[in-house]
Amino acid sequence: MDVNTTSKKLLSLICLFAGLILFIGALILDFSGSKVSFRGAMLVLGIILVLAGMFFFPSLKHHRTMVNIIFLFPLLFTFAVTVIIPLILGIGYSFTDWNGIKLKNVVGFANYAKMFTQPSFIWSILITFLFVVFNMILVNLVGFLLALLCTTKIKGLGFFRASYFLPNLIGGIVLGYIWQFIFSNVVTKFTTSLFDYRYSMISETNTAFMAIIIVYVWQYAGYIMLIYITGLNTVPRDVLEAAAIDGANAREVLFNIKIPMIASTFTICTFLTLTSAFKQFDVNLALTNGTGSVDGFLGDNYLTNGTEMIALNIYSTAVNKNNYALAEAKAVLFFIILATVSILQVRISNKKEVEM
Numbered sequence: 001m002d003v004n005t006t007s008k009k010l011l012s013l014i015c016l017f018a019g020l021i022l023f024i025g026a027l028i029l030d031f032s033g034s035k036v037s038f039r040g041a042m043l044v045l046g047i048i049l050v051l052a053g054m055f056f057f058p059s060l061k062h063h064r065t066m067v068n069i070i071f072l073f074p075l076l077f078t079f080a081v082t083v084i085i086p087l088i089l090g091i092g093y094s095f096t097d098w099n100g101i102k103l104k105n106v107v108g109f110a111n112y113a114k115m116f117t118q119p120s121f122i123w124s125i126l127i128t129f130l131f132v133v134f135n136m137i138l139v140n141l142v143g144f145l146l147a148l149l150c151t152t153k154i155k156g157l158g159f160f161r162a163s164y165f166l167p168n169l170i171g172g173i174v175l176g177y178i179w180q181f182i183f184s185n186v187v188t189k190f191t192t193s194l195f196d197y198r199y200s201m202i203s204e205t206n207t208a209f210m211a212i213i214i215v216y217v218w219q220y221a222g223y224i225m226l227i228y229i230t231g232l233n234t235v236p237r238d239v240l241e242a243a244a245i246d247g248a249n250a251r252e253v254l255f256n257i258k259i260p261m262i263a264s265t266f267t268i269c270t271f272l273t274l275t276s277a278f279k280q281f282d283v284n285l286a287l288t289n290g291t292g293s294v295d296g297f298l299g300d301n302y303l304t305n306g307t308e309m310i311a312l313n314i315y316s317t318a319v320n321k322n323n324y325a326l327a328e329a330k331a332v333l334f335f336i337i338l339a340t341v342s343i344l345q346v347r348i349s350n351k352k353e354v355e356m
Contacts, residue, residue, distance in 0.1 A: 008056055009057065011053075011056055012053040012054070012055075012057040014053070015049045015050070015052045015053030015056065016049070016053035018046075018049050019045075019050035019051075020046065021046070022042045022043070022046030022049065023043060024046075026042035026043035029042070047073075051070050051073060055070060087335070090332065091328075091332055093324070093325055094325060094328040094331075094332050095107065095108055095111070096325055098324050098325040099324055100322070103325075111325050111326045111328070112329050112333070114326060115329055119298035119299065119303060120303055120305050120308070120313065121330065123297055123306070124305065124309055124310050125337075127306075127307070127308075128278065128309040131212070131277055131280065131309060132277040132278055134213050135213060135216055135217065135273060135277040136273050136274055136277065138213065138217045138221075139220050139224055140224060140273055142221040142225075143222070143224030143227075143269065144224075144228050146225040146228075147225045147229045147231075147232055148232070151229055151233065161229070164221070165222035165225065168223040170219070171282070172219070172283045172286065173285070174286075175219055175283060175286070176215070176282060176283045176286020177286050177287075179211070179215045180286065180287050184200045184202065187201065202287060205292030205293060205294060205306035208288050208291075208306070208307045209292070209307050212283060212284060212287055212307065215283050215287060216277070219283070220273065220276060224272065224273065227269050228262070228269065230265070231262035231264075232258060232262060234261075235257065235261050235262065239257060243257055263349075266349065267346065267349035267350065271345060271346055274341065278310070278334075278338050278341070279338070280309055280311060281311035281315065284309050284311070284312045285315075288307045289312075290305045290309070290312045290316065291306070291308075292304070310334050311334070313330065314330045314331050315327075317330060
């Protein structure tokens with residue numbers, strides 16, 4: 001073994017040893033409740049040193065794989081810190097009496113049993129599923145129709161595409177307050193002048209739920225439109241020209257050529273609208289804050305969360321009612337429902353793609 005190889009091996013071993021010391025020390029400081037401010041820097045520096053030591057080790061096999069891991073590490077680390085670790089901790093906290101700061105006892109499945117005895121939570125699940133069904137249909141229908149319009153030979157296509165996509169750039173909270181003003185101050189003037197009666201859609205539960213659907217479709221249809229436009233532009237021109245030569249009309253071209261050839265696009269758009277509708281929170285919070293009266297649901301004489309969907313119910317349980325452990329149990333159930341429905345939707349859509 002030459003001097004150069006020996007020095008590289010020594011350097012890599014020093015990096016590995018120092019990195020492990022820093023990494024383990026940072027974890028010990030964190031779990032012991034130490035108030036040392038630089039333990040986060042110790043953790044990151046320790047991981048970097050370990051990766052550097054593995055990279056510079058001269059006899060390391062699969063060197064190319066190690067290089068790929070090093071370049072992917074920032075993304076993988078961020079994903080683990082923001083998604084994987086909170087998910088695991090959340091599942092653990094759901095079995096305790098955690099109050100957001102500390103926990104005293106492990107309560108088992110008590111939180112899970114408690115949430116199913118709350119009529120307000122069951123109602124939130126029901127209206128969330130109803131909201132998802134309506135929006136999966138309406139958003140995809142409106143988005144696809146807009147995509148058909150924006151792929152025709154008309155003037156100003158860029159302007160129309162930008163105009164339809166623009167609502168998606170507005171934040172949900174801001175959008176909710178804008179539409180709250182429209183429903184409460186603009187629409188009421190029309191009802192007053194036409195029917196001599198001041199009426200706001202967000203004043204009653206049924207119409208407020210419809211108002212949330214209208215705002216969501218208005219916001220999200222433009223984004224789905226762009227995906228459908230991309231799919232429609234991938235349809236081969238020679239196939240469309242051959243269909244025109246054979247005398248196929250616009251309806252036959254649409255249903256027999258375009259729709260079957262962009263089946264994968266429908267799968268993507270359906271998945272996106274499904275997951276986005278399930279996770280609806282910001283518009284729900286800003287527009288109605290989940291309020292709305294429901295009489296006689298599961299023995300509850302008067303529910304006050306008639307327009308509160310699952311995400312907002314979890315937030316209200318944690319923040320407003322200061323019951324973080326119960327909110328974690330609801331969030332775990334929400335994750336299971338969303339994952340199950342999403343997987344089923346993708347499998348069913350993939351089967352339909354094969355059939356088409």
